Amino acid sequence: xxxxxxSWHFKVLMGIVIVLFAFMLRAAAxxxxxxxxxxxxxxxxAPFMKLSASVADSVSNFAERYLLTEKVYLENExxxxxxxxxxxxxxxxETIKRENEQFREFLELKEDNPDYDFETAMVIGRxxxxxxxxxxxxxxSLAGIExxxxxxxxxxxxxxxxxxxxTYSYVRTVLDTSLEVxxxxxxxxxxxxxxxxxxxxxxxxCRMSYIPRDSGASAGDLIVTSGxxxxxxxxxxxxxxxxxxxESSGISLSATVRPAADISxxxxxxxxxxxxxxxxxxxxxxxxSSSQSETSSQxxTSSQSETSSQxxxSSSGSGASSAxxxxxxxxxx
Amino acid sequence: MNRQNLRLFAKYAIYVAVxxxxxxxxxxxxxxxxxxxxxxxxxxxxxxxxxxxGEYAGGLLAVFGGLLCDFASDTIFxxxxxxxxxxxxxxxxxxxxxxxxxxxxxxFVSLGALFVRALLVFAFSYAIWGYGGLASLFYTYTAPSVVxxxxxxxxxxxxxxxxxxxxEPADEKEAGI
Numbered sequence: 052x053x054x055x056x057x058s059w060h061f062k063v064l065m066g067i068v069i070v071l072f073a074f075m076l077r078a079a080a081x082x083x084x085x086x087x088x089x090x091x092x093x094x095x096x097a098p099f100m101k102l103s104a105s106v107a108d109s110v111s112n113f114a115e116r117y118l119l120t121e122k123v124y125l126e127n128e129x130x131x132x133x134x135x136x137x138x139x140x141x142x143x144x145e146t147i148k149r150e151n152e153q154f155r156e157f158l159e160l161k162e163d164n165p166d167y168d169f170e171t172a173m174v175i176g177r178x179x180x181x182x183x184x185x186x187x188x189x190x191x192s193l194a195g196i197e198x199x200x201x202x203x204x205x206x207x208x209x210x211x212x213x214x215x216x217x218t219y220s221y222v223r224t225v226l227d228t229s230l231e232v233x234x235x236x237x238x239x240x241x242x243x244x245x246x247x248x249x250x251x252x253x254x255x256x257c258r259m260s261y262i263p264r265d266s267g268a269s270a271g272d273l274i275v276t277s278g279x280x281x282x283x284x285x286x287x288x289x290x291x292x293x294x295x296x297x298e299s300s301g302i303s304l305s306a307t308v309r310p311a312a313d314i315s316x317x318x319x320x321x322x323x324x325x326x327x328x329x330x331x332x333x334x335x336x337x338x339x340s341s342s343q344s345e346t347s348s349q350x351x352t353s354s355q356s357e358t359s360s361q362x363x364x365s366s367s368g369s370g371a372s373s374a375x376x377x378x379x380x381x382x383x384x
Numbered sequence: 385m386n387r388q389n390l391r392l393f394a395k396y397a398i399y400v401a402v403x404x405x406x407x408x409x410x411x412x413x414x415x416x417x418x419x420x421x422x423x424x425x426x427x428x429x430x431x432x433x434x435x436x437x438g439e440y441a442g443g444l445l446a447v448f449g450g451l452l453c454d455f456a457s458d459t460i461f462x463x464x465x466x467x468x469x470x471x472x473x474x475x476x477x478x479x480x481x482x483x484x485x486x487x488x489x490x491x492f493v494s495l496g497a498l499f500v501r502a503l504l505v506f507a508f509s510y511a512i513w514g515y516g517g518l519a520s521l522f523y524t525y526t527a528p529s530v531v532x533x534x535x536x537x538x539x540x541x542x543x544x545x546x547x548x549x550x551x552e553p554a555d556e557k558e559a560g561i
């Protein structure tokens with residue numbers, strides 16, 4: 052075996068390790084990939100991944116239609132029951148009905164929000180090692196997508212664009228612990244922050260924290276984005292509350308949230324490239340000399356003007372953008 | 385390019401194609417997902433290649449596979465490439481000097497390599513950040529993903545053995561055996 056360590060094979064491999072280590076240091080320093088190698092790999096693999104995803108979708112749809120009839124039947128029954136509950140509530144709350152309809156239909160969403168600039172995208176890759184449902188979409192900076200653009204479906208918020216390359220982008224979902232979204236309860240108007248939770252992510256659930264202790268929030272309440280911070284548009288459906296419980300600190304409540312969008316099963320998404328007020332807080336923060344308008348994303352209890360560390364970032368001319376070094380957050384309304 | 389080099393080129397092109405195909409299958413949404421766990425196919429493929437092709441060729445193939453994984457992973461770019469290189473080099477050396485290339489040995493080494501990678505990812509992605517419920521995460525996600533990934537090793541083992549035996553005469557001539 053000593054022969055190997057003296058051979059030129061060993062020297063070549065060590066050289067590769069050093070080069071890779073240098074790339075790794077650069078990636079760590081810049082907060083993302085953005086290297087020539089990663090871009091080249093991305094350009095080569097993206098079309099294959101797209102083809103593979105299409106084939107897998109077709110097979111999956113076929114199987115679900117013909118082989119999983121029992122599951123579909125049970126799901127149908129469950130949906131009917133949910134529909135009955137929803138109808139009862141909708142009769143009493145006409146306002147919620149209108150807003151639900153708006154958020155659940157993409158076309159209506161677009162009509163009601165003419166300032167939105169959408170880009171449709173297909174999920175072409177799932178990170179096999181990610182617990183939080185991160186995925187790759189088939190659109191990148193060539194399609195005008197930038198870092199920190201919100202990603203949604205007709206059902207609601209999915210996540211945020213984390214890295215952008217020429218022909219693909221990497222999306223982190225609301226299940227991710229590094230994402231924080233400012234939200235409010237549409238019934239009680241109580242605000243809070245939705246973020247991922249390692250244990251809840253297994254069931255595709257996330258957590259809403261910092262709900263005021265005297266809040267009347269309860270299971271079944273619909274929560275939407277607050278829009279403060281300029282990372283996400285206002286009133287995007289995030290999900291529904293499953294349960295509300297006091298936080299361990301005792302000063303506020305937290306709730307378990309079921310995202311409205313099917314995070315783990317989503318195959319097609321919409322990327323909002325522009326909306327009115329996008330990056331507003333970041334712009335305000337950059338214009339103001341006071342540091343009060345910019346606070347850490349981790350201090351969600353008190354900040355009123357938190358913004359994403361990404362909101363100011365955009366794709367570079369080279370076609371690659373770096374992921375932010377800290378978590379993305381939006382203010383608590 | 386003479387016939388000998390052509391055969392070598394064809395052999396490594398097949399290995400590259402197999403690793404690339406494993407990567408595509410691994411990243412396809414919903415494919416091979418079982419109880420919320422997705423398998424890591426590229427590492428077993430690289431390990432099996434290293435078993436038959438030795439530490440040098442195996443290491444280079446591992447770098448290729450690692451870079452592919454780095455592309456679709458939220459770990460730091462280069463992490464998988466370096467880790468795969470080290471694991472596959474060690475595997476190549478072990479099977480050259482210490483262990484016989486039997487199916488059970490390959491399974492055991494593949495399981496070990498997957499476990500080492502899973503431990504490192506678990507440590508860097510979750511443990512050092514102090515998240516709650518880590519034990520549950522390990523038993524319900526990390527450990528099952530290792531086992532589920534290792535379950536695909538036989539496929540790559542037989543592919544690597546087939547490719548190696550198909551091109552073996554050319555290698556022997558080149559080595560002057």
